[in-house]
Amino acid sequence: MAEAHQAVGFQFTVRPDGVDLxxxxxxxxxxxxxxxxxxxxxxIQFKNGVLxxxxxxxxxxxxxxxxxxxxxxxxxxxxxxxxxxxxxxxxPRRSEIPCGPCKPATRAVxxxxxxxxxLWLFLIYLLRYTLKAxxxxxxxxxxxxxxxxxxxxxxxxxxxxxxxxxxxxxxxxASLPRLPVPSLxxxxxxxxxxxxxxxxxxxxxxxxxxxxxxxxxKAAQLQRYLMLKSWWxxxxxxxxxxxxxxLRGRSPIMVNSNFYIMDLLYVTPTHRQAARAxxxxxxxxxxxxxxxxxxxAPVMALGTVPMCSSQMERMxxxxxxxxxxxxxxxxxxxxxxxxxxxxxxxxxxxLYTGGRHLLPSELETQFQRILNDTSEPQPGELKLAxxxxxxxxxxxxxxIKYFGQGVxxxxxxxxxxxAFFLTLDDEPQGYDPAKTDxxxxxxxxxxxxxxxxxxxxxxxxxISYPNGKMGINAEHSWADAPIVGHMWEYVLATDCFQLxxxxxxxxxxxxxxxxPHPTRLQWQIQKECQGVxxxxxxxxxxxxxxxxxHAYLFSxxxxxxxxxxxxxxxxxxxxxLQLAQFRDQGVFCLTxxxxxxxxxxxxxxxxxxxxxxxxxxxxxAMEDTSATRLGLFRKAADTHQNMYRxxxxxxxxxxxxxxxxxxxxxxxxxxxxLKKVADDGYGVSYxxxxxxxxxxxxxxxxxxxxxxxxxxxxxxxxxxxxIQGLFKAENDKKMVELGTxxxxxxxxxxx
Numbered sequence: 001m002a003e004a005h006q007a008v009g010f011q012f013t014v015r016p017d018g019v020d021l022x023x024x025x026x027x028x029x030x031x032x033x034x035x036x037x038x039x040x041x042x043x044i045q046f047k048n049g050v051l052x053x054x055x056x057x058x059x060x061x062x063x064x065x066x067x068x069x070x071x072x073x074x075x076x077x078x079x080x081x082x083x084x085x086x087x088x089x090x091x092p093r094r095s096e097i098p099c100g101p102c103k104p105a106t107r108a109v110x111x112x113x114x115x116x117x118x119l120w121l122f123l124i125y126l127l128r129y130t131l132k133a134x135x136x137x138x139x140x141x142x143x144x145x146x147x148x149x150x151x152x153x154x155x156x157x158x159x160x161x162x163x164x165x166x167x168x169x170x171x172x173x174a175s176l177p178r179l180p181v182p183s184l185x186x187x188x189x190x191x192x193x194x195x196x197x198x199x200x201x202x203x204x205x206x207x208x209x210x211x212x213x214x215x216x217x218k219a220a221q222l223q224r225y226l227m228l229k230s231w232w233x234x235x236x237x238x239x240x241x242x243x244x245x246x247l248r249g250r251s252p253i254m255v256n257s258n259f260y261i262m263d264l265l266y267v268t269p270t271h272r273q274a275a276r277a278x279x280x281x282x283x284x285x286x287x288x289x290x291x292x293x294x295x296x297a298p299v300m301a302l303g304t305v306p307m308c309s310s311q312m313e314r315m316x317x318x319x320x321x322x323x324x325x326x327x328x329x330x331x332x333x334x335x336x337x338x339x340x341x342x343x344x345x346x347x348x349x350x351l352y353t354g355g356r357h358l359l360p361s362e363l364e365t366q367f368q369r370i371l372n373d374t375s376e377p378q379p380g381e382l383k384l385a386x387x388x389x390x391x392x393x394x395x396x397x398x399x400i401k402y403f404g405q406g407v408x409x410x411x412x413x414x415x416x417x418x419a420f421f422l423t424l425d426d427e428p429q430g431y432d433p434a435k436t437d438x439x440x441x442x443x444x445x446x447x448x449x450x451x452x453x454x455x456x457x458x459x460x461x462x463i464s465y466p467n468g469k470m471g472i473n474a475e476h477s478w479a480d481a482p483i484v485g486h487m488w489e490y491v492l493a494t495d496c497f498q499l500x501x502x503x504x505x506x507x508x509x510x511x512x513x514x515x516p517h518p519t520r521l522q523w524q525i526q527k528e529c530q531g532v533x534x535x536x537x538x539x540x541x542x543x544x545x546x547x548x549x550h551a552y553l554f555s556x557x558x559x560x561x562x563x564x565x566x567x568x569x570x571x572x573x574x575x576x577l578q579l580a581q582f583r584d585q586g587v588f589c590l591t592x593x594x595x596x597x598x599x600x601x602x603x604x605x606x607x608x609x610x611x612x613x614x615x616x617x618x619x620x621a622m623e624d625t626s627a628t629r630l631g632l633f634r635k636a637a638d639t640h641q642n643m644y645r646x647x648x649x650x651x652x653x654x655x656x657x658x659x660x661x662x663x664x665x666x667x668x669x670x671x672x673x674l675k676k677v678a679d680d681g682y683g684v685s686y687x688x689x690x691x692x693x694x695x696x697x698x699x700x701x702x703x704x705x706x707x708x709x710x711x712x713x714x715x716x717x718x719x720x721x722x723i724q725g726l727f728k729a730e731n732d733k734k735m736v737e738l739g740t741x742x743x744x745x746x747x748x749x750x751x
Contacts, residue, residue: 055175065119070112156302170298180651193613263430280464281462349363402529559694567637575615
């Protein structure tokens with residue numbers, strides 16, 4: 001009750017002699033400061049909105065144009081070619097509107113201001129469309145690494161000139177080009193090229209017949225609808241991709257869709273769980289404040305070419321809401337609390353006090369209070385979050401039936417409207433060189449945990465471990481991994497280099513014990529609902545137990561050595577994966593590599609089909625120890641790089657085919673290009689860390705008898721070393737030739 005009294009701004013008592021009114025000065029002060037902060041936030045958002053809205057111009061440029069037009073009134077020069085006079089003649093006179101402009105001089109000034117404003121807006125749109133035209137050029141991507149043509153240098157100079165100064169996060173959004181619709185002939189031919197190494201001659205001939213029949217009969221009609229959508233919508237792919245690939249899926253999103261991000265491998269700033277969580281949450285709040293104000297700098301390729309920032313809008317205050325047929329993404333604004341899960345209990349923690357963010361030390365105090373709380377979970381509360389881990393339809397029905405009213409609705413609203421979700425785990429995780437499976441355990445904990453201790457529907461769940469390690473589990477529909485990664489890099493840098501810790505490992509700053517304690521969320525979960533929760537948990541547990549996962553650190557070499565071989569690190573690794581796959585399975589398979597399309601407005605991803613004919617030829621040569629292996633590798637790497645560049649510039653295969661398929665379903669037309677994703681292969685994620693380290697995360701299913709994550713990791717390691725051996729052999733050969741040449745030269749000199 002003490003916390004409740006602190007939250008009341010005034011109390012009154014009715015007495016026989018009148019009303020006794022008592023005000024809480026502290027609470028009134030907090031209310032006042034909150035109001036001031038809210039208005040200040042709105043003012044900053046309005047200012048930054050104006051700056052982004054007129055970019056690449058600036059509000060001050062309007063004043064320059066107005067002054068220039070006003071000056072023309074006094075020097076008897078009319079740069080408007082009579083338009084100012086035309087505006088003046090159409091302004092109402094004093095006789096028409098008593099309070100309107102009357103004097104000719106006043107009407108002339110107003111006419112000049114109106115013309116200057118119109119001219120200014122016209123120039124803004126001209127600058128934007130000029131910049132959009134410049135950003136539509138992608139020839140620079142296809143140039144050799146380290147080499148830049150004169151035309152690209154001129155283009156870069158023009159982009160810099162038209163890009164303005166100090167852009168905000170959303171300054172370039174209106175200037176980004178739209179994702180182009182590839183030609184049918186190109187897409188179909190690239191599709192046939194991609195399946196050629198996977199099919200025998202008869203199968204390929206049959207596929208070619210189907211493709212040509214599709215092109216000659218149905219494709220043109222579907223393509224016209226896509227062209228129409230590309231003209232009307234900002235992106236012809238992204239909304240359908242979000243809806244049909246993510247939100248309409250009825251299977252569990254845990255493991256199948258959600259992804260994870262790890263903490264720093266070798267550094268743990270503090271081993272105090274509450275302190276680390278306090279710093280990280282505070283850093284996230286700082287990031288969110290800059291995000292809401294649009295103050296982050298946009299991500300730039302080459303330091304000049306802007307990437308689309310639209311995915312970042314829904315990073316916080318966002319939840320995926322289950323539905324019977326399709327889910328929706330609910331994004332709210334200005335959420336001031338988060339929900340914390342610890343040992344089966346849900347707590348609500350307010351993030352503001354007195355119109356400001358809680359300080360790291362204050363957050364540490366709140367989280368430590370939760371860790372010290374010994375209360376037991378309410379009936380059905382322990383595994384409640386398993387509903388978000390199981391199938392979507394049972395969760396949607398349970399949400400309607402059991403969480404539509406009363407305390408259950410209030411508590412569920414608190415979770416779904418929270419800035420994000422925090423789990424305080426009670427088992428330590430992280431990389432330990434002394435334990436061979438420490439990364440495996442860490443990754444699986446982030447990926448699925450116990451299947452009931454992450455709220456998988458939240459935009460992301462922040463996970464805190466007792467040894468000070470952290471991590472993230474992110475829902476996939478609202479954004480792709482690089483978006484969350486950008487935020488996580490900011491948070492880790494702020495945590496380590498700005499906020500810091502005391503010598504004892506606590507957050508810096510004074511301890512404020514006067515804060516209201518975190519509030520337990522209340523539930524009244526019926527037995528029938530508990531049965532639904534248990535069913536979802538068993539379904540999710542079956543998926544989690546089937547995950548065969550292995551992660552390892554490849555430290556023999558990294559991108560530093562690969563670049564010295566004058567090849568792309570990504571192409572190098574992709575060809576190593578093809579070699580490892582063939583050695584592991586004895587066959588080639590369709591391979592999906594994700595590429596980004598964020599150089600276009602609202603762009604997300606495209607597929608690079610890495611199993612090319614050139615890659616197959618290289619792998620077979622490696623197994624035959626052919627003398628042409630290195631030449632075939634370079635050819636395969638060049639092909640892969642070209643495909644990656646095509647995907648980045650809107651000329652990929654799969655998103656175009658996907659949208660053609662969606663249109664065909666709307667029109668009731670059968671599409672021959674529907675693809676079925678294999679359920680018994682490998683999933684490989686790799687991160688190039690610095691110059692000398694590559695981390696591999698390999699997953700498959702125990703239920704698949706042909707796959708083994710540890711075995712595949714060994715094949716990857718051997719493939720990487722074997723390919724590196726090709727370059728070493730070539731280098732040794734050159735050194736021998738050089739040495740022989742030097743000896744001959746020395747011999748001639750001696751003679």
